[in-house]
Amino acid sequence: MNSLSSELIIFNSKTKQKEKFVPIKEGFVGMYVCGPTVYSKVHLGNLRTFLSFDLINRYLKHLGYKVRYVRNITDAGHITDDSGNEHDRIGNQSKLEKIEPMEVVQKYTVYFHSILDTFNAIPPDVEPTATGHIVEQIEATQKLIENGYAYESNGSVYFDVLKYNQEHNYGELSNRNIEELIANTRELDGQSEKKNPQDFALWKKAAPEHIMKWNSPWGKGFPGWHLECTVMSCKYLGETFDIHGGGMDLKFPHHECELAQGKASTGKNPVNYWMHANMLTLNGQKMSKSTGNSILPDELLSGNNSLFNKAYDPMVVKFFLYQAHYRSVLDLSQDALDASEKGFNRLMNALETLNQIEAKESSTIDINNWKEECYKAMNDDFNSPILIAKLFDATKFINSIKDGKDSLNQEDLDELKTTMNVFVFDILGLQATSNSDSKHLNLVMQILIDMRNHARNQKNWELSDDIRNRLTEAGIVLKDGKNETSFGFD
Amino acid sequence: MNSLSSELIIFNSKTKQKEKFVPIKEGFVGMYVCGPTVYSKVHLGNLRTFLSFDLINRYLKHLGYKVRYVRNITDAGHITDDSGNEHDRIGNQSKLEKIEPMEVVQKYTVYFHSILDTFNAIPPDVEPTATGHIVEQIEATQKLIENGYAYESNGSVYFDVLKYNQEHNYGELSNRNIEELIANTRELDGQSEKKNPQDFALWKKAAPEHIMKWNSPWGKGFPGWHLECTVMSCKYLGETFDIHGGGMDLKFPHHECELAQGKASTGKNPVNYWMHANMLTLNGQKMSKSTGNSILPDELLSGNNSLFNKAYDPMVVKFFLYQAHYRSVLDLSQDALDASEKGFNRLMNALETLNQIEAKESSTIDINNWKEECYKAMNDDFNSPILIAKLFDATKFINSIKDGKDSLNQEDLDELKTTMNVFVFDILGLQATSNSDSKHLNLVMQILIDMRNHARNQKNWELSDDIRNRLTEAGIVLKDGKNETSFGFD
Numbered sequence: 001m002n003s004l005s006s007e008l009i010i011f012n013s014k015t016k017q018k019e020k021f022v023p024i025k026e027g028f029v030g031m032y033v034c035g036p037t038v039y040s041k042v043h044l045g046n047l048r049t050f051l052s053f054d055l056i057n058r059y060l061k062h063l064g065y066k067v068r069y070v071r072n073i074t075d076a077g078h079i080t081d082d083s084g085n086e087h088d089r090i091g092n093q094s095k096l097e098k099i100e101p102m103e104v105v106q107k108y109t110v111y112f113h114s115i116l117d118t119f120n121a122i123p124p125d126v127e128p129t130a131t132g133h134i135v136e137q138i139e140a141t142q143k144l145i146e147n148g149y150a151y152e153s154n155g156s157v158y159f160d161v162l163k164y165n166q167e168h169n170y171g172e173l174s175n176r177n178i179e180e181l182i183a184n185t186r187e188l189d190g191q192s193e194k195k196n197p198q199d200f201a202l203w204k205k206a207a208p209e210h211i212m213k214w215n216s217p218w219g220k221g222f223p224g225w226h227l228e229c230t231v232m233s234c235k236y237l238g239e240t241f242d243i244h245g246g247g248m249d250l251k252f253p254h255h256e257c258e259l260a261q262g263k264a265s266t267g268k269n270p271v272n273y274w275m276h277a278n279m280l281t282l283n284g285q286k287m288s289k290s291t292g293n294s295i296l297p298d299e300l301l302s303g304n305n306s307l308f309n310k311a312y313d314p315m316v317v318k319f320f321l322y323q324a325h326y327r328s329v330l331d332l333s334q335d336a337l338d339a340s341e342k343g344f345n346r347l348m349n350a351l352e353t354l355n356q357i358e359a360k361e362s363s364t365i366d367i368n369n370w371k372e373e374c375y376k377a378m379n380d381d382f383n384s385p386i387l388i389a390k391l392f393d394a395t396k397f398i399n400s401i402k403d404g405k406d407s408l409n410q411e412d413l414d415e416l417k418t419t420m421n422v423f424v425f426d427i428l429g430l431q432a433t434s435n436s437d438s439k440h441l442n443l444v445m446q447i448l449i450d451m452r453n454h455a456r457n458q459k460n461w462e463l464s465d466d467i468r469n470r471l472t473e474a475g476i477v478l479k480d481g482k483n484e485t486s487f488g489f490d
Numbered sequence: 491m492n493s494l495s496s497e498l499i500i501f502n503s504k505t506k507q508k509e510k511f512v513p514i515k516e517g518f519v520g521m522y523v524c525g526p527t528v529y530s531k532v533h534l535g536n537l538r539t540f541l542s543f544d545l546i547n548r549y550l551k552h553l554g555y556k557v558r559y560v561r562n563i564t565d566a567g568h569i570t571d572d573s574g575n576e577h578d579r580i581g582n583q584s585k586l587e588k589i590e591p592m593e594v595v596q597k598y599t600v601y602f603h604s605i606l607d608t609f610n611a612i613p614p615d616v617e618p619t620a621t622g623h624i625v626e627q628i629e630a631t632q633k634l635i636e637n638g639y640a641y642e643s644n645g646s647v648y649f650d651v652l653k654y655n656q657e658h659n660y661g662e663l664s665n666r667n668i669e670e671l672i673a674n675t676r677e678l679d680g681q682s683e684k685k686n687p688q689d690f691a692l693w694k695k696a697a698p699e700h701i702m703k704w705n706s707p708w709g710k711g712f713p714g715w716h717l718e719c720t721v722m723s724c725k726y727l728g729e730t731f732d733i734h735g736g737g738m739d740l741k742f743p744h745h746e747c748e749l750a751q752g753k754a755s756t757g758k759n760p761v762n763y764w765m766h767a768n769m770l771t772l773n774g775q776k777m778s779k780s781t782g783n784s785i786l787p788d789e790l791l792s793g794n795n796s797l798f799n800k801a802y803d804p805m806v807v808k809f810f811l812y813q814a815h816y817r818s819v820l821d822l823s824q825d826a827l828d829a830s831e832k833g834f835n836r837l838m839n840a841l842e843t844l845n846q847i848e849a850k851e852s853s854t855i856d857i858n859n860w861k862e863e864c865y866k867a868m869n870d871d872f873n874s875p876i877l878i879a880k881l882f883d884a885t886k887f888i889n890s891i892k893d894g895k896d897s898l899n900q901e902d903l904d905e906l907k908t909t910m911n912v913f914v915f916d917i918l919g920l921q922a923t924s925n926s927d928s929k930h931l932n933l934v935m936q937i938l939i940d941m942r943n944h945a946r947n948q949k950n951w952e953l954s955d956d957i958r959n960r961l962t963e964a965g966i967v968l969k970d971g972k973n974e975t976s977f978g979f980d
Binding site: 068099100102103105106107109110113114123124125126127128129131132133134135136139214215236351352355356440441443444445447448450451467470471473474475476489 | 558589590592593595596599600603607613614615616617618619621622623624625626629704705726799800801930931933934935937938940941957960961962963964965966
């Protein structure tokens with residue numbers, strides 16, 4: 001364990017304050033993040049959430065924790081929105097695209113994985129699916145009925161929110177008051193089978209035309225969305241686990257319902273730290289497909305859109321996202337992306353410059369203090385914009401050293417290099433953009449060409465031939481010119 | 491539909507003859523291929539199978555069929571081998587790696603998808619998991635008991651092979667005779683709960699320490715491997731579907747048992763065309779981890795292995811695999827790969843040349859006849875080596891046209907270009923590899939790493955230090971591991 005891990009502070013959405021992070025089991029972290037419902041291409045706002053938790057996962061692992069990071073795939077289509085309406089999103093998309101629901105699931109799961117891979121996100125340690133836990137969801141529903149917190153009605157099973165609220169506090173996570181919720185609810189058709197409009201489905205009776213359905217003690221149906229996450233987090237992380245994350249929009253009702261289900265089922269508080277990532281807006285407005293103020297990740301990367309005048313590298317977009325704290329609203333715009341592109345290039349150039357710097361006798365910069373500030377930023381609720389500001393401080397003093405205005409001794413220079421690499425590549429998960437491979441190839445080829453020339457000057461034909469032959473095998477041809485040797489591809 | 495689709499011939503492993511392909515529903519094909527058990531890195535032999543069916547999927551789609559291609563993931567660990575032994579491969583790997591079974595599943599599923607993506611295989615249309623179909627497997631087991639073909643014994647449920655064989659023919663797919671099977675079976679410990687050693691588990695009682703288990707009418711247990719494929723193929727493709735594929739090693743007992751389960755369950759023949767991809771050997775011997783005669787896909791691509799003296803591009807490996815018919819045994823060797831690399835480059839160069847060719851007044855080559863022969867090859871049970879021979883014919887006449895010895899008119903030139911592109915990129919699924927700087931960088935770095943190791947072995951510290959220092963200047967850091975040296979960017 002990194003000694004700095006003891007200083008980690010996390011903002012807990014439930015208590016609404018920053019708290020010292022103390023894991024249930026020393027050295028281990030269990031983290032559950034709500035994954036996508038795979039009925040459409042993941043949108044940029046969701047991408048931001050998943051990249052926020054990628055950063056958190058990477059930093060926890062860097063601190064030395066053995067993290068079990070669980071992120072689900074919602075592949076059974078039941079979604080309940082704020083007003084208690086029920087939509088079968090996967091089923092609807094299936095009708096629209098005229099393919100089977102599980103083909104919809106596969107298509108958008110493949111897209112989701114591919115996009116996250118493009119952004120160099122580390123896959124979760126377990127990626128459970130709702131359809132992979134039907135048995136467990138039926139059993140969890142039975143347990144909630146046995147415990148008196150759920151009731152069957154017309155082939156569906158509902159969670160009894162008022163009953164739960166008698167002993168617990170429904171609304172404690174999202175700071176809602178149940179009386180107000182009730183006062184604000186419009187009574188909708190077809191909801192009369194519930195005792196109360198706030199009650200939510202644990203198991204939903206399937207209409208005859210519904211494709212994705214399973215037999216249960218209550219007839220053919222499908223599981224409730226909220227229950228899915230309770231069942232899967234509990235199965236892989238235990239009845240109480242460390243961190244539960246997701247987008248801000250999931251706080252209510254989804255996470256509120258998860259919290260209620262957990263307590264009603266086991267009597268225990270299921271989650272120690274609730275974390276919520278904030279919204280991404282586009283040109284100052286909420287993103288919305290219907291108004292056209294919306295862009296998909298692949299449209300942003302390909303430049304194939306009407307909102308931006310160029311394509312952006314995924315690493316530039318990622319750098320842009322991390323320039324805001326995960327709990328702040330962030331606005332996507334041409335200017336902001338262009339500024340991030342400049343910043344990203346400045347950082348990458350500084351990393352190159354750093355490699356050419358030579359150590360001096362003494363240091364004029366306090367590298368240890370700078371390094372501590374980097375950790376302090378991340379330990380303060382994963383504050384990536386402060387971290388990035390510190391990295392920009394480093395670009396300044398790297399350039400100042402290059403210009404001979406400052407200097408570092410060997411120890412400090414090594415420390416600076418290591419720390420920059422750890423934060424830029426391991427923790428932020430940035431990658432040098434693709435054209436840097438060609439740059440490196442040129443540099444490395446020059447080393448080999450020099451070595452071969454040196455060998456030839458020394459009449460070491462064995463070595464010079466060996467270099468040429470190995471390059472030929474690699475599909476690279478050396479061309480000996482009058483004054484210099486160049487290379488090309490076979 | 492392409493008019494040539496009516497000429498497609500498929501070798502049916504069950505009838506052991508080539509048959510005209512007639513789909514159940516005109517214009518549609520349902521195809522099920524047994525996917526990997528995700529407890530280890532997919533090996534090259536399995537990769538060959540999956541790439542064979544990628545070719546078949548691509549060609550069927552090219553012919554105009556709406557294909558529903560289903561390939562499962564076996565993520566519940568129950569495997570029955572030929573002799574009736576039962577292994578929980580995922581459970582065993584879980585103990586070995588000290589991670590949860592579902593972490594094993596995730597790790598190797600991610601690897602599997604990544605490798606297939608590297609080889610430019612198209613994902614299946616549905617990719618169901620065994621754990622995603624526990625309910626269905628329990629129900630299928632119940633139905634087989636009701637139909638009289640299965641019995642419960644000590645918390646497990648077995649398929650009654652002798653009972654089935656009274657009315658059907660167990661062994662009809664793999665050409666085995668049940669009396670001989672019985673005569674050749676050693677009686678093993680713990681199998682006494684079966685009526686007959688050939689009986690196979692539909693549902694297996696779980697030992698208390700077993701992690702992946704579910705409640706069932708017979709107590710806690712897990713589903714049988716054979717049943718998984720019957721349930722998922724039936725769910726997504728119907729009780730009788732067009733094509734069932736897999737590796738030759740799955741013919742018995744896996745596919746034989748699937749066939750029996752299907753018939754015993756519905757009374758219908760579940761599959762119209764059985765297709766089996768043949769084995770890949772390595773240097774003339776069967777691949778085997780225990781003898782060391784084994785190589786993983788990523789080892790072949792990185793060059794990080796002791797069997798081959800260089801790294802190979804995935805497209806070269808794919809081209810090599812397709813140079814044999816899927817039903818033939820294929821031997822992997824340095825010479826064969828080198829020859830494929832030359833051939834692949836010749837083909838890619840010809841495609842470049844083709845783009846520079848200008849049309850003339852008249853044609854001296856019969857392009858239509860050549861094109862027909864390409865289709866004829868693929869229509870003859872997907873004969874890719876014959877197709878590739880035809881593509882090499884094309885490289886010859888492309889070069890001959892370039893040299894002015896032959897000519898094509900505009901129409902024929904367009905036809906040649908279109909047909910080449912269709913077969914090379916759409917059907918074989920090859921990709922141009924030029925400009926692959928990162929590949930070359932890896933190869934060249936391996937040369938430098940080898941040279942440095944050689945220098946160190948010879949105590950030539952000057953040279954070894956020089957290599958390291960020059961690389962550091964170029965922004966590349968060498969990382970000396972226990973057995974090997976890797977590199978990263980500074």
